[in-house]
Amino acid sequence: MNVAIIGLGLIGGSLLRALAAHGHQLTGYDIGATTREAAAALAKATPTDSSADEPGAAGQGTAPTPGAWRVADSIAAAVEGADVVVLAVPLPALPQVVAQLDHFSGVITDVTSVKGPVRDLLRGRRYVGGHPMAGKEESSFLASDPHLFDDCAWVLCLEPETSLDDWLSLAALFTSIGARVVPAGADEHDEAVARISHVPHLLAAALANLIDGNPLAAALGAGSFRDGTRVAATRAELIAAMCGGNAAAVRRVLPGVVEDLGEYAGRLAEPDPVAALTPVLRRPGELRRGWPVAARVPVEVDPDREALLSLGRAGGWVTGVGGKVVGLRPETDRNGS
Template identity: 30%
Template sequence: MTQPTHLASPAPLFQTAVVAGVGLIGGSMALGLRQRLLAKKVIGYDANIDVLREAEALGVVDEIRTTAGEWLREADLVVLAAPMRSLDGLARDLAPYLNPAALVTDVGSVKGGIAGVMEELGVRQFVAGHPMAGSERGGVTHARAALLENAVWVLTPTDQTPLTSLSKMRSLVEHLGAAPIVMPPEAHDALVATISHLPYLASLALTHMVARDERLSLLAAGGFRDLTRVASGDPRMSRDMVVENKAALREALSRFRRQLERLEADLDDPEELLLSAQEGKRTRDSLPVVKRSLLPPKHDLVVAMPDQPNQIGAVTQLLGAAGVNIKDIEVLAIREEGGALRLGLESAEEVARAAELLRGAGFEVRGRG
């Protein structure tokens, strides 16, 4: 068994990453960067020092900052993860200090205007993005790297987007375990108006009906709760999301009204209503099931894999010989200089023991117990 004492860790995609806005999505991205060994250092930037301290305590980020400054010039990746209405202001605060060579992206749910703002600010290496992931439970406390796994991640380049920056962003998304797709900003906004923003308004309308008649709340069971789940999201962030996309959303609402009117007319034509119901069932049943590890194994250990022969074997043999039971194993990322290996273990104690063994053998490890 090969157990070298001095291993060169695989080179990260980025030396220093800055996540500006350490909430649910920003925190999940920061965790993904750290746990998958994609950045040597992750800095959290936020105006709220309490949020930053929590993020640091949870191991989401390595360092914290509350004000922009020259320290930003060391970053070769900057992620803008503020709420929609704060995004432009955040960009303007950071832009004077950014390294011109840094890859810059955002995670906003509306893409129509941000690229123009970044161009105005002279940020050339910008690629607008939107990971299609989330939860009703917001904040860094609920951030999980697994939230982004298998998620569709829309990238919306413009004519001014450098192809090299788009390529880097695609690679980052893939290394985070998500699936990048590329489309124009206006196409993205029209699509999310229908599949995200319209359902939010529909949920509000239904919950308002229940709120105004307490008898309805007595009968609102599982089906109603499932249908109105998105109404449980952060009200201010949800408000900002739909207002920023109001032009596309108004068009989607117009089409939705026409569909409701057609279904209302079908109440007098049972056969036509049956056809509509059958079409609805076919469409709903054909939607892909995206399997995300929203409740990932709690006892994970990530091991850096240098580009040397038999390193996976060395890890498994070392732990096996010590009686450490590996319940799950996953190759997270492969790069020219190496990759990373995720090990699912029995307990937090097993994570600590395995980490000690592997560090003693010269491996770089990060645990989540």
Template identity: 50%
Template sequence: MRCARVADVNVAVIGLGLIGGSVLRALAAAGHRVSGYDADPATRATARTAAAQAHSSARWQVTPTVRDTVARAELVVLAVPLPAVGGVLDQLADAGYTGLVTDVTSVKTPVRDLVAQRLHRPPRRLAGFVGGHPMAGRETSGFGATDPALFAGCAWVLCLEPRDTSMADWLELAALITPLGARVVPTTAAEHDRAVAAVSHVPHLLAAALVSASADDPLAGTLAAGSFQDGTRVAATRPELIAAMCGGNAEAVGPALDAVLDALRQARAAVDAEDPIAALRDWLAPASAARGAWPHRPGTARELPARVDDLLALGRAGGWVTAVAADRRTVTAVRPLRPAPA
């Protein structure tokens, strides 16, 4: 199919940490006109210096206020931690912004609710809102850690609420994001929050628990190697960021954490079994098989109608969108190849 080519878009990015700064740089490198703002003056200064040093085709501007940042924007990307979202939305309202908004927050339902409360109200209403979350990141943070190639190959959620999301807005954002190399995953906010609780939020808590359990043992610190490093990398993330995403998604994190605790209790019982080696082998086998089969290989790309039900079914099957047709009637969709049951 002939893919959509999104014309140069005026984009405002509010929040220039790792994800927001990488979005800013990636969109600028793709030829869009991008302005950025961060509440921290030092971050703005760092980003402004980097802009001056950037290649002319990948340059962006850094502005002193939210109002200045969104003055000419057709799209605003919110890239601030969840506790700051409400305040930024109030600033958008005060600035009279009525265009399209997306975000990169790791929890989707609270952001959707905040937008409904703060921006979808008379006398001004947004042109549209599409919640987003690129599943990319590092344990490091700040504009100095940003990378315009951060999103290549990553899954980037774009929320598609059957009764609320404009399909035209959703497709416009998908057409903007897929050229960055991201795999756009359609899902609802509630389904997103439930999934990331298990694969992102609880792993942060588990990593912190593993570090805490051995932090006071100097010998353990010396002997720690690959398994400890791989299992605890995200524990180095700033505590306020972990707290915001896990606390902001408490309704889904609770059951996901209970499931892990139940599994660990089963492991604890296996250790006390008459034959702990055999019991642990049986307990470990399903997880070993599942991890060995992940990530699932992508299937053949095919055209899919750009309809809500079809796109949500794609996301629920673990699939993603790699391109949007120029006429916006179809998308290029890929479903993962799942291994046959043992």
């Protein structure tokens, strides 16, 4: 498949390298000249297998031929001849990038962490919202990793206007690089990521503030502080963009966390704080010990919008698209209960 990737930071750069390693034709573009130069330099240093040009090399059931990629100097040059365009730029930059795609008639997808606003921006286009649940604290091309998406959940949105053929084509593309494709509606996605990504980023920031002005606390910080604050090291602009872009859902979820913290504070004020606090900590412990769900069963899914959305809502995902759509779902939910 001929894929153009606009934006070559951590996610876009990693996708460029992952798809190239699986034999796809890739063109990348980034607004930063330094990033373009780094991507072009790595492309020249990436070995390619010329055996694909030899008679009889194709069609023998061998693995896709790894290759390099081309780096364009403009969006127009990058998308020329592409089947799919992947938008891998921050949410605030999307409108000006989309404005340069007026003459592109192929499939457009993205990797932004909020889906509702992008859906609204691209109404009337062949758009399938996407969001790979992968990342690091670093955000540059130099931090890119072709294995970043191995076994990661990759949301692909199914809206009433989404072409099922385009959705299945992208699901096949992303499962081919090792991702688990999770079907979801854009609004469902935004509510879910507020719970498991956006609010946790804000909590991590609040926890990191606990060492401000307290060198002793910083010196004693260990596992719980490290794990609880890891994503606070993400660039402030990125955290603000994803939380601000999903502000409505974040504002719905955040009060529940504040309420829980208030409950804990109240229990600590009881005459026997240990006895008072223990019961309200049992359920969170059960939830965390039960995550992720260990037992899953293979399923074959009808290539139908509602069947796919049902799989995603049950906590399942698509693992492959070929003659059949196959996936996994939690064992406890295998009968749809």
